[in-house]
Amino acid sequence: MKNKEIIIGANTANPLTARKPGYGTMRLTGEGFFGEPKDRDGAIALLRKAVEMGVNFFDTADFYGPGVTNRLLAEALYPYPADIIIATKVGAKRGTDKSWLPYGKPDELRLSVENNLLELKMEQLALVHYGKAGGSLHEYEEGLETLLALQKEGKILHIGLSNATVEQFNTAIKAGKVASVENMYSYTQRITDPDSPYGFQGGELLPLCEENQIPFIPFFSLQTSLPNEQNKMKDLAETRGVTIAQLNIAWLLHRSAWILPIPGTTSMQHLEENINAADISLSEDELTFLG
Structure with a gap:
């Protein structure tokens, strides 16, 4: 598979090189993405193994757990290798009842x-994704202004977006x-689902990211909500002798x-x-079959 690297912040003075695929840490938490993992030692070993295999991009947030994945990363990898990129996000928090709550006011951000700096044992966050579901565009702009101020203060190197709408994307580009x-997107989730609690307009945002040469980071990329389409993935995976998950990742890399x-x-x-899915090459005929 070609293009195993991607530049984050390519049009800035401090670009970062991420290798594909990265690793999302949310699953390392307890049930409902809340609390400590059942096997903490196993989680630590898995993070270290990922680095050994060449992964250098890790996605986390202080509300995963909450605080669990940040502390696991620090325990497993600190002091961090020079090429490690840890991307975190702000704009939400967890309630004591495991609910997901907005946390996007300027003082909250x-x-x-x-909090992320403290838990990750960092003086500067390499990449912070700003996510704010709901609220007015004015409130969104206030949040962006706060993060841009923190960037000027040296606490953030790069600012990204999470769960962004097209309107929010355009607003952020101007700011x-x-x-x-970072939006929800996968082989089976390529169109806007207005009823989805997880993300907005991934399919509409990907071409905007391509146009502006901005990396697009899909979460929940192994979603399997459209059985008929996933059957094609299953058939091809069996033919190629790979797993459905591997083929999903390979499809994204070819997409x-x-x-x-x-x-x-x-x-x-x-x-x-x-x-290892990064090494799977798909032919034009196979891509056409998948649709």
């Missing part, structure tokens, strides 16, 4: 950035340099050079399979 966009998959897992075997 500042607290979240400081400053957008380093990356666009600007896509950076971040599949997450708690299994060492699946981790190795996911990373």
Whole structure:
């Protein structure tokens, strides 16, 4: 598979080089993405194995757990190798009842950035994805202004977007340099689902990212919600002698050079399979078959 690297912040003075695929840490938390993992030692070993296999991009957030994945990353990898990129996100928090709550006011965003710095044992966050579901465009702009101020203060290197709408994307582009966009997108989730609680307009944002040369980071990329389409993936995976998950990752890598998959897992075997998926080449006929 070609294009195994992608530049984040290519149009800035401090670009970062990420290798594909990256790794999403959310699954390392407890049930409902809340609390400590059942096997903490296993989680630490998995993160270290990922680095050994060449992964250098890790996606996390201080509200995963909450605080669990940040602390696992620090325990497993600190002091961090020079090429490691840890991308976190702000704009949400977890309630004590495991609910997902907005946390995007200016003072809340500042607290979240400081919290991420503390938990990750960092003086500067390499990449912060800003996500704010709902609210007015004015409130969104206020949040962006806060993050841009934190960037000027040296606490953030690059600012990205998470769960962004097209309107929010265009607003952010006008306000400053957008380093990356993280939205829900997969082989079976390519169109806007207005009822989805997880993401907005991934299919509409990918071409905008390509046009602006901005990495697009799909989450929940192994979603399997359209059985008929997934049957094609199953048939081809059996023919090629690979797993459906591997073929999903390979499809994303062929879909666009600007896509950076971040599949997450708690299994060492699946981790190795996911990373090795970058070596799977798909022919034009196979891509046509998948649709």
